[in-house]
Structures are given as C-alpha cells and as structure tokens.
Amino acid sequence: MMKKHLSSEIYDLVDGRLTSDEIEQLIDLLMRKDKDGIDIDSEVFFRDLAFEMTGQVRELASLIVDFKKDLRSKIHPELTDITVHYIPQVADQLETIIEATEKAANKIMDNLEGMQGEFEKMERIVSSMREGSILVPARTKKEMKVALDSHTGKTVVPLVTFLESHVNNSMSLISDSFIQMSFQDLTGQRIKGLISLFGQIDEKLKKMVISLGIKLTERVKNPHISGDALQRAVEEKATELAGPQKEGKGLDQASIDELLANL
Amino acid sequence: MDLNMNVLVVDDFATMRRILKAILRQIGFTNITEADDGNTALVELQKGKVGLILCDWNMPEMSGLDLLMAVRSNEGLKDIPFVMVTAETKKENIIEAVKAGVSSYIVKPFTAETIGEKLKKVFDG
Numbered sequence: 001m002m003k004k005h006l007s008s009e010i011y012d013l014v015d016g017r018l019t020s021d022e023i024e025q026l027i028d029l030l031m032r033k034d035k036d037g038i039d040i041d042s043e044v045f046f047r048d049l050a051f052e053m054t055g056q057v058r059e060l061a062s063l064i065v066d067f068k069k070d071l072r073s074k075i076h077p078e079l080t081d082i083t084v085h086y087i088p089q090v091a092d093q094l095e096t097i098i099e100a101t102e103k104a105a106n107k108i109m110d111n112l113e114g115m116q117g118e119f120e121k122m123e124r125i126v127s128s129m130r131e132g133s134i135l136v137p138a139r140t141k142k143e144m145k146v147a148l149d150s151h152t153g154k155t156v157v158p159l160v161t162f163l164e165s166h167v168n169n170s171m172s173l174i175s176d177s178f179i180q181m182s183f184q185d186l187t188g189q190r191i192k193g194l195i196s197l198f199g200q201i202d203e204k205l206k207k208m209v210i211s212l213g214i215k216l217t218e219r220v221k222n223p224h225i226s227g228d229a230l231q232r233a234v235e236e237k238a239t240e241l242a243g244p245q246k247e248g249k250g251l252d253q254a255s256i257d258e259l260l261a262n263l
Numbered sequence: 264m265d266l267n268m269n270v271l272v273v274d275d276f277a278t279m280r281r282i283l284k285a286i287l288r289q290i291g292f293t294n295i296t297e298a299d300d301g302n303t304a305l306v307e308l309q310k311g312k313v314g315l316i317l318c319d320w321n322m323p324e325m326s327g328l329d330l331l332m333a334v335r336s337n338e339g340l341k342d343i344p345f346v347m348v349t350a351e352t353k354k355e356n357i358i359e360a361v362k363a364g365v366s367s368y369i370v371k372p373f374t375a376e377t378i379g380e381k382l383k384k385v386f387d388g
Contacts, residue, residue: 102278109281116285171289175375178285182372184278 003027025223087202091195098188105184108177116174119167126163129156264386266291268314273297273304273330274348275322279371283317283348286375290382301325305333308340315382320349320356328356328363335364344385348373 298304
C-alpha cells in the first residue's frame with residue numbers, strides 16, 4: 001500500500017518521465033536504505049522525501065531519464081559514426097592520396113625515363129664525334145656513322161667538350177630527380193602504416209561499443225549485477241561475437257538484435 | 264665490372280625499382296630485370312642469366328634476407344653478388360645480412376654515386 005502511494009508520488013514528481021519499472025527500482029533502492037536505519041514507514045520521511053524530490057532528486061531523476069532517452073543519440077551514433085563512417089572515410093582518403101601520388105610519380109618517372117633515353121642517344125652521338133665520326137639518327141635504319149675529316153674533327157672539339165659536359169650534367173639531374181622520387185616509396189609506406197593504425201583504432205572502438213552494449217544489456221537483466229560479473233559477461237559474449245559460431249553456442253539473431261538495440 | 268651482365272632488381276615498390284633501374288642505366292648497365300618479391304626473384308634466378316642482385320629487405324611473402332639465404336644455399340646461384348638496398352639500419356640486421364653472405368649493404372635514401380661506388384667495390388674489390 002505504502003509502496004503504491006510512493007510510486008504515485010514519484011510518478012507525479014517526475015512528470016511521468018520515469019517508467020513504472022524505473023520507479024519500482026528507485027523505491028527498492030530506497031527500501032534497502034532501511035537497513036541503515038531510515039524509517040521508511042514514517043509519514044515525515046515521505047514528506048521530506050517528496051520535498052527533496054522537488055529539488056535535487058527531481059533534477060537527478062530528470063537527468064537519468066534524459067540520459068536513458070538520449071543514450072542512443074549520445075553514445076551509439078557517435079561511436080558507430082566513427083567506426084562506420086569517419087575511420088573508413090579517412091582510410092579511403094589516405095588510399096586516394098597513395099594512388100594520386102603513385103600516379104603522379106609514375107608519370108614523372110615516365111617523363112624522366114624518356115629524357116634519359118634522349119640524352120643517352122645524344123651521349124652516343126657526342127662520343128662518336130669525339131672519336132672522329134658522327135652517328136646520324138635514321139628513321140628507318142639504325143644510326144649511320146659518318147666519318148669527319150681531320151680538320152672538322154679538330155674544329156668541333158670545343159663543341160664536343162661542351163656537349164659532353166651538358167649531357168653529363170643533364171644525366172646527373174635526371175638521376176637526382178629519380179632519387180627524389182623515392183619520396184613516394186617513403187610516404188606510401190608511412191601512409192599504409194597510418195591506414196593500418198586506423199584499422200586498429202576502428203577495431204578497438206568496435207570492441208568498446210560491443211562491451212558497452214553487453215554491459216547495458218546485462219545491467220537491464222540484473223540491476224544488481226556486480227562489476228566482476230559484468231566483466232565476465234562481456235568477455236564471454238565478446239568471444240562468442242568474435243569467434244566462429246558453433247551450433248548452440250553462438251549468439252542467435254535475437255540475441256544480436258537485443259545487443260544492438262541496447263547500443 | 265661487366266656492364267652487359269643481367270642485373271636483377273628486387274623491390275615490392277615499383278617506384279623504387281624504377282629509381283634503381285634509372286641509376287643502373289646511368290652507370291651503364293643495359294640488361295636489367297625486375298621482380299616485386301623474393302619468390303618472383305627466385306623464378307628469374309632459375310633462368311640462369313643473372314650476374315648481380317639488388318634487393319630490398321622488407322617485402323611481403325619472402326623478405327630480402329630470406330632470398331639472400333635461398334640464393335646462398337643454392338649451388339647454382341650462391342656466387343651471384345647480392346647487394347641489399349634497404350632502409351633497415353639496425354645493427355643486428357646488418358650483422359645478420361653479413362652472416363648470411365651479403366656482398367654489400369646500401370642504405371636508403373641513397374645517391375647514384377653510392378650505388379656506383381658500392382658496385383665497383385663488389386666487382387673490382
């Protein structure tokens with residue numbers, strides 16, 4: 001009788017924002033305080049309680065109600081957004097960076113190889129001039145070797161020296177540009193490391209979400225469950241979720257739905 | 264150093280293979296073959312025409328060290344000069360490579376001069 005009266009008073013005080021089960025739990029909690037010497041049958045106590053409920057306790061009750069109502073919006077979407085959207089998005093963007101730099105690096109190296117090929121041809125021509133002849137590039141045949149007369153050979157020596165120096169410098173610049181392209185190797189490997197790190201963070205967050213869900217589910221089933229028992233439940237169910245499902249051992253669809261509903 | 268010999272460049276990163284090929288071309292090598300991991304390299308080596316191996320350390324499936332050990336334990340391949348080109352600079356790794364019979368060890372990032380000098384030492388002492 002007394003409990004029903006108390007239940008009705010609490011219901012009015014929280015403007016119906018607590019369910020009858022929640023009010024029941026609150027009363028049970030207060031009943032347990034009786035062991036500590038509180039006279040719960042006293043009318044004075046109930047008046048005091050009602051008075052207090054209009055202030056701090058009412059606010060607390062509202063907070064609990066709001067928290068429970070907003071639990072999904074406060075915890076679940078944020079955590080799952082991170083694991084479902086943000087981390088995969090970042091990983092995709094990093095993959096795109098790798099692809100883009102790889103594509104650009106390959107194009108640059110194509111160009112460098114082309115330039116290297118051109119300078120190699122020029123190098124052969126210049127070498128032939130140094131030896132007293134000229135390799136003449138031909139479109140259909142192989143290069144033709146045309147001998148220089150001794151006077152011309154001597155006259156072109158300064159030109160040959162200049163061209164040799166020019167070809168060598170250009171080849172060194174091309175070679176150095178190739179070496180600088182190793183940035184793509186370095187950044188690619190580092191970015192792959194980051195993608196792997198994001199994968200690990202993603203995995204840990206998922207575990208956190210699952211752990212949170214299992215704890216909430218178990219707490220609803222048994223409000224008095226101990227911390228150790230909660231931890232055991234998390235370990236058991238998380239293992240079931242992680243491992244291959246054996247007949248009669250794994251979580252069935254209903255259990256998974258229940259778990260997801262509590263997230 | 265015979266510039267007509269076939270040089271095998273082994274690296275899982277295509278960019279690095281191209282860089283090494285360009286440097287080898289600048290040095291004067293004309294026959295260059297590529298492999299993107301140790302297993303593919305072994306297939307190339309079985310063809311019997313390779314005179315020099317330039318190999319990365321960190322590769323999936325078969326590492327450069329594993330390839331080195333495979334080469335050194337193969338009667339037909341054991342005498343091929345094997346140069347490790349890697350970012351691995353840990354002392355114990357270098358010692359391990361030396362114990363396994365590496366001919367030279369070039370640290371990334373390298374220069375064309377370094378590659379040239381090391382190869383000259385490998386072949387001409």
